[in-house]
Amino acid sequence: MTYPTILFFIARFPPVQGGTELQAFRLARMLVRQGCTVTVLTQRIPSIAAAHEVVDGITIIRFSSPGTGRVASLVFCMQLLYSYWVRFRYRTRLVQSFLLSAPAVAAGLLRVLTGVQVLV
Secondary structure (H helix, E strand, C coil), X not given: CCCCEEEEECCCCCCCCCHHHHHHHHHHHHHHHCCXXXXXXEECCCCCCCXXXXXXXXXXXXXXXXXXXXXXXXXXXXXXXXXXXXXXXXXXXXXXXXXXXXXXXXXXXXXXXXXXXXXX
């Protein structure tokens, strides 16, 4: 049986701690234990986490976003879309986005443009 590749779009991910981040981390770990491949695309806070790492079988890719507010959100959206298109479009079965923010906008655009399954 082939298990799906799942892509998480989330603004922050552990080691940043909050309710959404913790839920996303727990869900990703559970999916990995079930045999899924999970990759998390998130924003990078340079003093806190590496740009790329694997934690508990979860691949985490963090993007640096210049600016603040809307500029940073727009850049992050573009990074998510570009990364999906270049690296993940042929192997992703589901894009899971957390919270109604820039990641959800990117996931919605991907649904319209590519037909990939999206869960917000």
